[in-house]
Amino acid sequence: MFSFSEHNGCLIFTARVVPRASKSEIVGEHNGALKIRLASPPVNGAANAELIHILAKAFDIPNRSIEIISGQTSKTKQVRLENVTSERLLMLVKTSR
Numbered sequence: 001m002f003s004f005s006e007h008n009g010c011l012i013f014t015a016r017v018v019p020r021a022s023k024s025e026i027v028g029e030h031n032g033a034l035k036i037r038l039a040s041p042p043v044n045g046a047a048n049a050e051l052i053h054i055l056a057k058a059f060d061i062p063n064r065s066i067e068i069i070s071g072q073t074s075k076t077k078q079v080r081l082e083n084v085t086s087e088r089l090l091m092l093v094k095t096s097r
Helices: 046-059 086-095
Strands: 004-007 010-018 025-030 033-037 066-070 076-082
Touching: 004 086, 010 046, 010 086, 025 046, 025 086, 033 046, 033 086, 046 066, 046 076, 046 086
Parallel strands: 010 033
Antiparallel strands: 004 010, 010 076, 025 033, 066 076
């Protein structure tokens, strides 16, 4: 079951990233988190920057509307999105592989 919370117009959820993948893509739900493959390595913030870029593109929001609030050096991260509805997030989870 995918878990998330909404607070003051922001959506907060857990993302599970897989760095050094063959291509960057949102895979779907895995153990309550949004699983995302990233082509970038986890070096000098490259994977975090790519995560923000992938989410911005998927939700059609600017990069500045996305914040990694915890887990900057971990594969499991808490992410906050501004101006995104839970319906859009759930739709993305359903349509991903």
